[in-house]
Amino acid sequence: MKSWDFWTERTVPGTDPWGGEEGTERVLNEQLLKSLTQGPVADRTDIEVAVALARFAHEEFEGHGTGGADITQDESVLVVRALKAVLTRLGITTFDPPFRDFNTFYKHWRSEGASGPGGWQARRDILDKYFEPLHKMLDEREAGSITSTLAAAISPRKVTGWPRVDEEISELRRHFESASTQQDYSNVGNDCVAILEALSATVYDHSKHQRGDDPEPPVASTKVRLERYVEVELAGAENAELRKLARATIELAQAVKHRRATVSRFEAGIAADAVILLANMLRRIQR
DSSP states (O other), rough: GGGGEEEEEEOOOSSSOOOOOOOOEEEEOOOHHHHHHHOOOOOOOHHHHHHHHHHHHHHHHHHHHHHHSSOOOHHHHHHHHHHHHHHTTTTTOOOOOOOOSSSHHHHHHTTTOOOOHHHHHHHHHHHHHHHHHHHHHHHHHTTTTTTTTOOOOOSOOOOOOOOHHHHHHHHHHHHHHHHHHHHHHHHHHHHHHHHHHHHHHHOHHHHHHTTTTOOOOTTTTTHHHHHHHHHHHHHGGGGGHHHHHHHHHHHHHHHHHHHHOOOHHHHHHHHHHHHHHHHHHHHHHHH
């Protein structure tokens, strides 16, 4: 993603008052920024958005301080708000400049004595103080994105359509992306189990999947419920490998949750990928 992706075009009337061809003009993509404030957008990871949006914000604030930006005061509010929302989802809380828009940036640079001769460079220095550490952090995070990105379904549908399952998967992705400690990785295991419980509540139908006269197992008994679901829905010798894969996924997620002393990003990532795979596999079975 690049800085120019935050621009879009709109149609404007021609300059001829008697008619004539319409034209286009470049405008800030406010809908994209508002969407980013509310949550991740399709086909873009938060890390790639953050890298581009941080540079876009830096460029526009520098433009405002050195002769004119391409966005307005009101638009500067949207840019900073979206950037902070994306950074929060990434677990980055260190970016906290003493301004939130063009007007407060102007007040800040005046209070720092960055007016008058030499003011342009002084304002660049102020922005560099806050943005350069952020750029470095995001560049390092993006460079390691192969270990920060979880599996995505091959289906053109980016969600399962099961609201609670999709919500838990979204939380798993967000937590894994910002995880950096053993406790964080163990909590990824907790997220995996939450997805298993959501799947347990969604797909298991006791009237169909029960074994004999056994009482209905609780939702938290994910291993029992999901294995029964798999046994019924994937019956037959031809589905033996799929049943084996589903059972192994359930066991792996449970293990990551409880193996706190040895859990790593490698283990947590594999468990998370496996649970996402399981969710999409079960969705295919129902379809």
